[in-house]
Amino acid sequence: MVEYNALATGTEGARHGEQPRIILASVSPRRKLLLEKLGVPFQVIPANVAEDEVAPEAPPEIRVERLALAKAEAVFRDHPESLVIGADTVVDVDGRSLGKPRDRDEAVAMLRLLSGRHHWVHTGLALVGPGVRRTGHESTRVWFRPLDDREIEAYVATGAPMDKAGAYGIQEQAASFVSRVEGCFFSVMGLPLARLAEELRAAQAELARGAR
Secondary structure, three states, X not given: OOOOOOEEOOHHHHHOOOEEOEEEOOOOHHXXXXXXXXXXXXXXXXXXXXXXXOOOOOOHHHHHHHHHHHHHHHHHHHOOOOEEEEEEEEEEEOOEEEOOOOOHHHXXXXXXXXXXXXXXXXXXXXXXXXXXXXXXXXXXXXXXOOOOHHHHHHHHHOOHHHHOHHHOOOOXXXXXHEEEEEOOHHHHHOOOHHHHHHHHHHHHHHHHHHHO
């Protein structure tokens, strides 16, 4: 469990030295589940960001950082008393970024591309709060075993790939596709927990210094 002091519900509490409440700027059920594992109370408020307009030409690992920051900043503007967590995940195959599939045909195409080879999963992380602006990313290498069209199409037919970068979720049925993982497993799910715990502690220290 990450130690984080009793959270304030507004600016008045923050003025008296209490830690601001935490907001997760994402509606991803996987990120919500992972953040719950850290044992800190938080609220979910989705960010309204035009993702296609954020650093479209940047390398994937840099773009996810900027997207995470854009999401955190968008929510922080409306909740300036809070500490906002933003995150973004992309699958990277030889420099080609795979986001969420637009339809089932694209999901099938993505899984065929990932079959029998390795790829990278980059998750950007940002924390924005009063006097806090922290960013970073985690990159994890994932290997898929060879997949045949029948199992790809069966998985896509479940609908599970449609809200996931690269058209798969490592924590569900697609776990059987994965033969090896090198790096942070939870980052592949959408939130690098060890890195986030470190960033939360660092943010808490920055907040404490700012309150003096």
